[in-house]
Amino acid sequence: MANYSIFALGRNALQRHRHWPRVWRSPKPRPSYDAIIVGGGGHGLATAYYLAKQHGMDNIAVLEKGWIGGGNTGRNTTIVRSNYLNPESAAIYDHALNLWQGLSQELNFNVMFSPRGVINLAHDHHEARELRRRIYANQLAGVDAEWVTPTQLRALCPILNLDPGMRYPILGGTLQRRGGVARHDAVAWGYARAADRLGVDIIQNCEVTGMTINDGRVEGVQTSQGEILAPRVGVVAAGHSSVLAAMAGLRLPLESHPLQALVSEPVKPIMPTVVMSNKVHAYMSQSDKGELVIGAGIDGYNSYAQRGSLPVIEETIRAIVELFPITSRLKMMRQWAGIVDVCPDASPIISATPVEGLFFNCGWGTGGFKATPGSGHLFAHTLAKGEAHPINAPFALERFYSGALVAEHGAAAVAH
Amino acid sequence: MLLISCPWCGDRSEEEFSCGGEAHIVRPVTPQDMDDQAWGDYVFMRRNEKGVHFERWRHGNGCGRWFNVARSTVTHEILAIYQVGDDRPEVPE
Ligand SMILES: Cc1cc2nc3c(=O)[nH]c(=O)nc-3n(C[C@H](O)[C@H](O)[C@H](O)COP(=O)(O)OP(=O)(O)OC[C@H]3O[C@@H](n4cnc5c(N)ncnc54)[C@H](O)[C@@H]3O)c2cc1C
Ligand SMILES: [Zn+2]
Numbered sequence: 001m002a003n004y005s006i007f008a009l010g011r012n013a014l015q016r017h018r019h020w021p022r023v024w025r026s027p028k029p030r031p032s033y034d035a036i037i038v039g040g041g042g043h044g045l046a047t048a049y050y051l052a053k054q055h056g057m058d059n060i061a062v063l064e065k066g067w068i069g070g071g072n073t074g075r076n077t078t079i080v081r082s083n084y085l086n087p088e089s090a091a092i093y094d095h096a097l098n099l100w101q102g103l104s105q106e107l108n109f110n111v112m113f114s115p116r117g118v119i120n121l122a123h124d125h126h127e128a129r130e131l132r133r134r135i136y137a138n139q140l141a142g143v144d145a146e147w148v149t150p151t152q153l154r155a156l157c158p159i160l161n162l163d164p165g166m167r168y169p170i171l172g173g174t175l176q177r178r179g180g181v182a183r184h185d186a187v188a189w190g191y192a193r194a195a196d197r198l199g200v201d202i203i204q205n206c207e208v209t210g211m212t213i214n215d216g217r218v219e220g221v222q223t224s225q226g227e228i229l230a231p232r233v234g235v236v237a238a239g240h241s242s243v244l245a246a247m248a249g250l251r252l253p254l255e256s257h258p259l260q261a262l263v264s265e266p267v268k269p270i271m272p273t274v275v276m277s278n279k280v281h282a283y284m285s286q287s288d289k290g291e292l293v294i295g296a297g298i299d300g301y302n303s304y305a306q307r308g309s310l311p312v313i314e315e316t317i318r319a320i321v322e323l324f325p326i327t328s329r330l331k332m333m334r335q336w337a338g339i340v341d342v343c344p345d346a347s348p349i350i351s352a353t354p355v356e357g358l359f360f361n362c363g364w365g366t367g368g369f370k371a372t373p374g375s376g377h378l379f380a381h382t383l384a385k386g387e388a389h390p391i392n393a394p395f396a397l398e399r400f401y402s403g404a405l406v407a408e409h410g411a412a413a414v415a416h
Numbered sequence: 417m418l419l420i421s422c423p424w425c426g427d428r429s430e431e432e433f434s435c436g437g438e439a440h441i442v443r444p445v446t447p448q449d450m451d452d453q454a455w456g457d458y459v460f461m462r463r464n465e466k467g468v469h470f471e472r473w474r475h476g477n478g479c480g481r482w483f484n485v486a487r488s489t490v491t492h493e494i495l496a497i498y499q500v501g502d503d504r505p506e507v508p509e
Contacts, residue, residue, distance in 0.1 A: 240466070242462070242463070242464035242465075242466075243464075243466050246463075251457070251461040251462060251463060251464075252461065252462070252464070253460035253461055253462060254462065254464055255437065255462055255464050256464055256466075256489070300434055300435050301418075301435035301471065301487075302435075302437075302464060302465075302469050302471065302489050303489050303492065304466045304489050304490050305489070305490060305491070305492055309417050309418070309430065310417055311417065311430070311431050344460055400456045400459075400460040400461070401452045401453055401455070401456035402452065
C-alpha cells in the first residue's frame with residue numbers, strides 16, 4: 001500500500017480522488033492467533049501496532065464488537081497533557097506525550113496533534129495552592145508546568161471572564177505548553193492502518209461473548225464469529241472491561257459511568273488554547289472545524305446506556321457561560337456520551353490477572369485518550385514479555401491488595 | 417432523567433438523590449481474620465453489572481435517608497425499591 005504524501009495527494013487529485021486504496025483489510029478471523037486484543041479503540045489498536053512493530057508479533061488480531069474507534073476513542077474531547085501529580089503518573093503520561101510528538105510521522109497518518117497548551121484554572125486560594133503544588137511536582141518529575149496570572153490569562157485566552165466579581169473568580173492557573181489536542185478518529189485510523197500494514201488482522205463486528213479457560217490458562221475467546229484460539233489475550237475494552245472480566249470469573253475495581261460532551265455550531269477562531277476548571281466543572285477547546293468542544297462530568301450512577309442525563313450538561317453549560325460569556329447565545333449542535341471505566345484511585349490498570357495469559361488494560365476512565373500511544377506501547381511490552389514494563393509496573397491490579405494506590409483525583413477527576 | 421420513588425417522600429427527580437454504589441457488600445464480621453486479598457476484594461472489587469444492578473441511594477436533598485434500588489444499567493428502568501438490610505428482590509433479568 002502506498003504511503004501518504006504530497007505526491008500521492010496530487011496524483012489522486014488528478015484522478016478526482018476515485019482511486020484511493022482501502023486503508024485496511026477486512027479479513028475473516030483465522031482459527032487461531034499468537035495473541036488476541038479485545039477492543040478496537042485507540043488503545044487496542046496501538047497495542048496491536050507496537051506488538052507487531054516492536055515485538056515482531058504479526059500473527060495477531062484485534063476483535064472489535066462494533067466499528068473501530070466507535071467507543072470512547074471517537075467520543076472524547078481529545079485533550080492531551082501529562083501534568084499529573086504522582087511521579088508514577090507523570091512517567092506514564094509523559095511517555096505518551098513524547099510519543100504524540102512524532103506520531104503522525106511514525107504512522108504516516110496525520111493525527112493532527114496540536115500542542116496549543118492546556119490551562120487549569122484556580123478559583124480559590126486552596127485550589128491555587130493545590131495547583132502550585134502540582135506544578136512543583138511536575139517540575140521535579142521533568143514535566144513542563146508553569147503558573148499563569150490573570151494578566152497572562154487575558155493574553156492566552158481573551159474570551160475568558162476575568163471579572164473579579166464573578167461567583168468563582170479566576171485567581172490564576174497552571175499551563176502545560178506541550179499539552180493540546182489531537183484528532184481522535186485519526187488516531188484510531190492511523191494505528192489501524194499501520195497495524196494492518198504489518199499484518200495485523202483487524203476484525204470488526206466481532207463481539208467477544210466468552211472466554212475459553214482451562215486449568216487457569218486462557219486458550220481463546222468465543223465470539224459472534226465463532227471461537228478463536230490464542231494463548232495470550234489482552235482486553236482493552238474501556239467501559240466494558242468488567243463485562244469481559246466476568247467472562248473470566250474475575251471482578252475489577254471499576255464502575256462504568258456515562259461521560260458527556262457537546263459541541264457548538266462552528267464559529268470563527270476564538271479559543272486558541274484548552275481551558276479547564278475543576279471548581280466549576282467544565283472545560284472547552286475549539287476544533288479545527290470551528291466548533292467549541294465542551295466537556296461535562298460523569299453521571300453519578302453506574303450505566304452502560306451511552307447517553308448521559310440532562311442535569312449534568314445543564315450544570316456544565318451554566319459554568320461555560322459564566323467562564324466564557326461570549327458563548328451565551330451559541331447553539332449546541334450535538335451532545336453524546338461514552339461509557340468510561342472509573343477506577344477508585346483515578347489511575348489506570350495495566351496488568352496480568354490470576355488467569356494465565358489473560359491481561360487487562362483498563363481503568364483509564366475519563367482521561368485515557370492522551371495516553372493512547374503510551375498505553376499501547378506499554379501494554380504491547382507487557383503482553384509480549386509476559387511482565388510489566390517498569391513504567392506500567394505501579395499500575396498492576398496488585399496495588400488494590402498492597403494499598404500502593406496512585407491517587408490522581410486532583411489531576412484527573414474533573415479535568416480529562 | 418430518573419424519577420426515583422423515595423420510600424418516605426414519594427416520586428422525586430434524580431437531582432435530589434445521590435447514588436452510593438453497589439449494595440449488599442457486607443462489612444467484615446471478623447476483620448482480624450482477614451488477609452490482604454480479602455480486604456482488597458471487600459474495599460475495591462465491584463460487580464459493575466451490565467444489566468440488573470442492586471445499588472444504594474440516599475435522598476440527600478430530601479429526607480436524607482438511605483434505601484436500596486434494583487435498576488437496569490442498560491435501560492435505566494427501576495425494577496424495585498427496597499429497604500437496606502432486605503435480601504435482593506426477585507426482578508426480571
Ligand atoms: C465524553 C468524553 C470525553 C473524554 N475526554 C477526554 C479527554 O479530553 N482527554 C483524554 O485523555 N481522555 C478523554 N476521555 C477518555 C478517553 O476517551 C478514554 O479513556 C480512551 O479513549 C479509552 O480508549 P480505549 O481504546 O481504551 O477505549 P474505547 O475507544 O472505548 O475502545 C474499547 C472498544 O472495546 C470494544 N468492546 C467492548 N466490549 C467488547 C467485546 N465484548 N468484544 C469486542 N469488543 C468490545 C468497544 O466497542 C470499543 O470500541 C473522554 C471520554 C469521553 C466519553
Ligand atoms: Zn426521601
